[in-house]
Amino acid sequence: MISSQMLKGVLEGCILKFIAQKETYAYEISRRLEEFGFEAISEGTIYPIILRLQKNNLIEAVFQKSKSGPKRKYYYLTEDGAQALEQFEENWRELELAVNHILNNGAENE
Amino acid sequence: MNRVKELIKKNNEREKVMLNENVQIYTNMIVYLRGSELSDYNQEVVREDIIALILEGQDRGDSIQKVMGENYKEICDEIIDAMPKKTKKEKILEFCQIAFNALAVLGLIRLGGVLIDFFTGNKSLIFTLTVGQILQGVLILSMANIMVNHITKNSFDLKGSRLYILVVAIFFTLILLMGYYLKMVVIRLAIWIAVILIFSLFIIAKLIDQKLSNAN
Structure with a gap:
């Protein structure tokens, strides 16, 4: 089980990535996270992260018509958001490399 | 009418179609947010989003538990934490x-x-x-x-x-x-x-x- 603090940080980056790919909304984000292997992330978990991204001007919201009825809030990336995503990708690769290095070689040195 | 009142009116109207089984938890969440340091306008913005999430879930046949997860208080605390506070x-x-x-x-x-x-x-x-x-x-x-x-x-x-x-x-x-x-x-x-x-x-x-x- 990933700790909630770590999960939130990772989710922020993943949500930015989804939004960068196309304008999207909370439920679609939660579905896509599930498709990519995150265990049942509800919209309730995603929503505060979206608010934080909005507060930091990384994404903005726009109301658009939905097929299901009333207008729905779609989110799109801002310029700051694009930079933050780039930074996240860079940080994640460094972290992934370092952790993999420890996990793969650390055991051999013991 | 100012934009807070406009939003309150819109939210009051929209929440009317919420199913009874969702109303109790939704009300608890909104009451909890009312006691926070969010401005009236931000409270209504959050309320508008929560109503939209619940109603969309309702249309898909999902319960509020599935839409919001089960830690309602924790979610509300995170929402409050993520929003600008009153000066x-x-x-x-x-x-x-x-x-x-x-x-x-x-x-x-x-x-x-x-x-x-x-x-x-x-x-x-x-x-x-x-x-x-x-x-x-x-x-x-x-x-x-x-x-x-x-x-x-x-x-x-x-x-x-x-x-x-x-x-x-x-x-x-x-x-x-x-x-x-x-x-x-x-x-x-x-x-x-x-x-x-x-x-x-x-x-x-x-x-x-x-x-x-x-x-x-």
Whole structure:
């Protein structure tokens, strides 16, 4: 089980990535996270992260018509958001490399 | 209509189609958010989003538990944490708005008492306030504040604690005793001055409310 603090940080980056790919909304984000292997992330978990991204001007919201009825809030990336995503990708690769290095070689040195 | 009131009206309308089984948890969440430091406008923005998430879930056949997850309080805390908070100035203005409004309402009630006394032929048309009545007003406002605070902070687990019931009982007893015993008159005004003062309090409260709405 990933700790909630770590999960939130990772989710922020993943949500930015989804939004960068196309304008999207909370439920679609939660579905896509599930498709990519995150265990049942509800919209309730995603929503505060979206608010934080909005507060930091990384994404903005726009109301658009939905097929299901009333207008729905779609989110799109801002310029700051694009930079933050780039930074996240860079940080994640460094972290992934370092952790993999420890996990793969650390055991051999013991 | 200012944009806070517009949003309140829109949200009130939209929440009407919420299914009964979702209403209880939704209400608890909104009550909890009402006790937070979010501005009225931001509370309504969050409410609008929560309603949209729940109604969309409803259309798909998903329960509020599935849409929101099960840690409602934790989600609300994260929402509050992620949103801009009221500034000190906004907090002071809000306090003044509530206090002036409450004083005006209490003044109006007292005015009603004076008029009833006058028309039943018992007293003259003079607006008086005794020490007991003033202290009663202060206690009523304090108790209302404590009750609202208690309800909003404990909306997910609202059981009447013994201590809380005891505090409310003591307040009620004090309010009754003060009105009965402390009858020394400290304020004596001609009725028309009292009417102007009460009316002014309402106007000031309304102006502050408008200022707060425009600031959001």
